[in-house]
Amino acid sequence: MTKHTNIEFENGSDNIFNDLGLDNAEELQARGMVGFHVVKLIKKQNMKQREIANLLGIKQTEVSHLLNGHFSRFTIDKLFDFLKRMNQKVTIEISSHEQGEPYHNVAFGA
Numbered sequence: 001m002t003k004h005t006n007i008e009f010e011n012g013s014d015n016i017f018n019d020l021g022l023d024n025a026e027e028l029q030a031r032g033m034v035g036f037h038v039v040k041l042i043k044k045q046n047m048k049q050r051e052i053a054n055l056l057g058i059k060q061t062e063v064s065h066l067l068n069g070h071f072s073r074f075t076i077d078k079l080f081d082f083l084k085r086m087n088q089k090v091t092i093e094i095s096s097h098e099q100g101e102p103y104h105n106v107a108f109g110a
Contacts, residue, residue: 015102027076030104034079035071037108041086042067056082 017025017032042052049067053060065073066082074082080090097103 026102026104028072029102030106031071031074031076031079032069033106034076034083035066035069035074037106038079038082038086039067039069041083041088056085 012019015025015029017028022028047055049060049063052063052067056063056066058066062073071079083090
């Protein structure tokens with residue numbers, strides 16, 4: 001006989017940092033999304049950490065933090081610099097905010 005347990009849960013929003021009640025949740029979400037994209041690009045190049053450090057202009061220990069998703073160690077400007085060093089274009093679009101939508105949105109091109 002299988003015992004069924006009711007599990008209580010809440011539906012979250014699109015921003016885990018907001019769900020956790022953290023200050024600057026929108027900024028943290030944007031930084032995480034940009035950082036994720038940086039890591040994705042790095043992994044596609046199949047490079048050693050030493051090579052990544054040289055490419056990005058950081059220490060090898062910082063590469064380890066980056067690859068492990070510790071994006072809070074890097075400013076959004078630093079993450080943009082990493083993208084530039086990988087020959088990626090960053091476009092910032094400013095538009096009116098509509099109620100219910102996030103203030104920061106990160107989209108990735110092909």
